[in-house]
Amino acid sequence: xxxIREFLKAEDIGTVVSAIVDAxxxxxxxxxxxxxxxxxxDPEAKxxxxxxxxxxxxxxxxxxxxxYLSVNDRKFAIIGDDGINARVPEGFWNNVKDAVLEQFRxxxxxxxxxxxxxxxxxxxxxxxPAEREDINELPDAVSFEEEK
Amino acid sequence: xxxxxxxxxxxxxLACFVTAGFAGYPAPVDDYVNDYASMLxxxxxxxxxxxxxxxxxxTGVEMAVVAISSVKDYQADADIxxxxxxxxxxxxxxxxxxxxxxxxxxxVNDRKLRIELGAGYDxxxxxxxxKVIERDIIPHFKRGDMSRGVYEGTRGVxxxxxxxxxxxxxxxxxxxxxxxxxxxxxxxxxxxxxxxxGWGFVxxxxxGLLLIFLLKLLASGKSRRGFGGGGSxxxxxxxxx
Numbered sequence: 001x002x003x004i005r006e007f008l009k010a011e012d013i014g015t016v017v018s019a020i021v022d023a024x025x026x027x028x029x030x031x032x033x034x035x036x037x038x039x040x041x042d043p044e045a046k047x048x049x050x051x052x053x054x055x056x057x058x059x060x061x062x063x064x065x066x067x068y069l070s071v072n073d074r075k076f077a078i079i080g081d082d083g084i085n086a087r088v089p090e091g092f093w094n095n096v097k098d099a100v101l102e103q104f105r106x107x108x109x110x111x112x113x114x115x116x117x118x119x120x121x122x123x124x125x126x127x128x129p130a131e132r133e134d135i136n137e138l139p140d141a142v143s144f145e146e147e148k
Numbered sequence: 149x150x151x152x153x154x155x156x157x158x159x160x161x162l163a164c165f166v167t168a169g170f171a172g173y174p175a176p177v178d179d180y181v182n183d184y185a186s187m188l189x190x191x192x193x194x195x196x197x198x199x200x201x202x203x204x205x206x207t208g209v210e211m212a213v214v215a216i217s218s219v220k221d222y223q224a225d226a227d228i229x230x231x232x233x234x235x236x237x238x239x240x241x242x243x244x245x246x247x248x249x250x251x252x253x254x255x256v257n258d259r260k261l262r263i264e265l266g267a268g269y270d271x272x273x274x275x276x277x278x279k280v281i282e283r284d285i286i287p288h289f290k291r292g293d294m295s296r297g298v299y300e301g302t303r304g305v306x307x308x309x310x311x312x313x314x315x316x317x318x319x320x321x322x323x324x325x326x327x328x329x330x331x332x333x334x335x336x337x338x339x340x341x342x343x344x345x346g347w348g349f350v351x352x353x354x355x356g357l358l359l360i361f362l363l364k365l366l367a368s369g370k371s372r373r374g375f376g377g378g379g380s381x382x383x384x385x386x387x388x389x
Contacts, residue, residue, distance in 0.1 A: 044313045045270035052276045052308045058283065068313075075315040082307055097316050104318035 004037045004144060007071045012110035013142050019114035020140040023121030028128045029063040029084070030138040031117055032056065036145040039070040046070075050143075051079050059083075059137045063128045065120060067100075067113060076100065078120070087127045096120045172223050173231075173238045176375070180212060185256045187215040192295035196302055203306050210242045210376055211250040211305065213298060217257045228255055232264040233382045242266040242378025249378035250305060254298065261285065263305065264384040273309065274385050280304035281387035289389040325362045329355050 008016065020031050034050045047068045051057070056064035062083030069076045078093045078100075096119045103112030176182055180200040181193050188196070200211050216222070219231040226234070232253040242249020247268030254261040263277040284304035288297030336351030 039315075040270070040272070042270040042272070043315060045272050047313045047315075048308060048311050049272040049276050051311060052279050055279075055283070057304070057307065070315075074318050076318055077313050077315045079311065079313055085312065101316055101318050 004035060004071050004146075007035060007069075007109055008113075008142065009110075015110055016113050016117070016142055017140050019117040023117050024130075024134070024136065024140070026121045026130055027063075027124040028061060028131050028134055029065055029121065029124040030056075030059050030136075031065050031067070031120065032138055032140075033067045033069070033113060033117075033142045034145075035069045035071060035142065037070070037072050039073045039075055043070060043073065043075060047077055047079060054143055055138065057081055061128060062086075063124070064138060065124070067116065067120075076104070078116075084124070084127070088123075092123065093120070096123065170238055173235050174214075174216065174222065176212075176239055179375070182212065183215045185215040185217045185254070187254065187256050187294045188298060189295050192299055196299055199299075199302055199306070203310075207310055208243060208246070209248050209250065209309070210378065211252070211302070212239070212241050212375070213252045213254075213302065215254045215256060215294075215298075217255070219255050219258060228253065228258065228260045228262050228386055229382065231255075232262040232384070233380050236264045236266075236378075236380040240375045240377040240379070242268070242376055242380075244377035244379075247378045247380075249376070249380070250309070251380075251384075252298065252301060252305065254294070256294070259289075260386065260388045261289070262384060262386040263301070264380050264382075266378045267381045267383065268378075269309075269383055271383065274383055276308050277305070278385035278387070280308060281385055286387055286389050325358055329358045329362065332358065 016033060020033070023031055032054055034054060036046065036050065040046050047066075047070075050068055051064075051066050054066065056066050056079075058064075059081065062081040064081040065084065066079040067076070068079055078096060080088075080093070084092075096116050099119055100112045100116035103109070103115060174182065174184055178197070180197045181188070183193060196213060200213070204210055214235065219226045219228055223231060223234075232251060235253065236249065236251045239251075241251050247266035249266040251264040252261070253264065261281065263281060265273055265277065280301055285297045285301040288294070288300060332351045332355035336348045336355065338348075339345070339351060340348035
């Protein structure tokens with residue numbers, strides 16, 4: 001599959017991971033990034049599977065957020081766990097989505113992701129403020145499809 | 149009477165179906181929770197039943213929880229995979245056209261369980277169910293808390309198959325296609341003006357096809373009795389504790 005690694009270069013992965021680390025200082029929400037090559041015949045199913053396989057549901061407050069990208073289909077989704085969906089208003093992710101898409105359309109994938117992550121954290125902090133003894137419940141590494 | 153009427157034959161066949169329909173399988177006594185092993189406590193059974201009924205009302209997905217003591221009680225040579233596929237199809241769990249049924253089968257004395265999915269589920273859900281079994285169910289079963297395991301497992305299944313995912317396209321395809329449509333229409337009009345009627349229609353046809361393509365692109369951005377007749381090809385996941 002062409003481009004899944006080229007999509008985010010090694011040095012860019014570093015900036016995305018540090019964006020996640022910074023973001024999680026501001027909110028108890030747990031953010032992960034998943035990059036897949038192709039969404040297949042049921043893209044929603046594949047995104048849900050990624051959410052499950054990465055263990056996104058294993059947070060105390062059910063406040064995991066997954067930035068899911070399907071490189072060859074040029075699709076992306078922001079997927080929140082039940083705790084977030086129960087608290088936030090409709091269209092909560094809209095401006096995060098817009099910020100990400102604006103950069104993605106210019107081909108600035110790392111900038112789009114880091115900007116989106118930091119905006120997501122800012123918005124989440126209203127509902128899930130950082131706790132003093134916050135535990136990093138999920139890994140911060142970017143997950144690529146070939147690695148389970 | 150030597151020749152039986154066709155009506156009589158049909159009635160006879162139907163009668164056989166009704167009486168022998170669940171041969172080798174238990175007959176359902178409830179639409180959601182059939183606990184033949186008395187594994188769940190009363191309170192949890194009711195909670196799970198309410199969860200499943202609410203789930204069906206909200207999403208149209210039929211999910212049944214079944215607990216037996218052993219598959220051997222029903223079929224001498226069956227394993228849990230074969231038994232659960234058979235039970236799923238015998239009962240017809242899930243909406244017939246959508247095939248979106250789910251069966252959670254626990255064989256208490258066999259110490260095995262399976263989450264069987266209707267044929268309508270994409271294969272990727274098999275791995276999802278394996279995770280639900282491993283993370284939500286098995287830890288409770290190992291402690292002997294069957295009710296809690298089934299409860300958490302049911303929540304896990306519901307959450308993982310209905311999680312809201314909205315995709316956003318980050319390609320300019322929509323815009324490129326829209327521009328092409330306009331160009332084709334203008335080119336077609338121009339050709340007709342210049343007397344090249346044939347070419348004009350070719351461009352109009354191209355514009356029409358592109359319009360259909362665009363509409364498709366845009367479109368992609370977005371109390372019962374008994375069971376609904378759904379089937380399974382054996383998709384799902386199994387586990388043991």
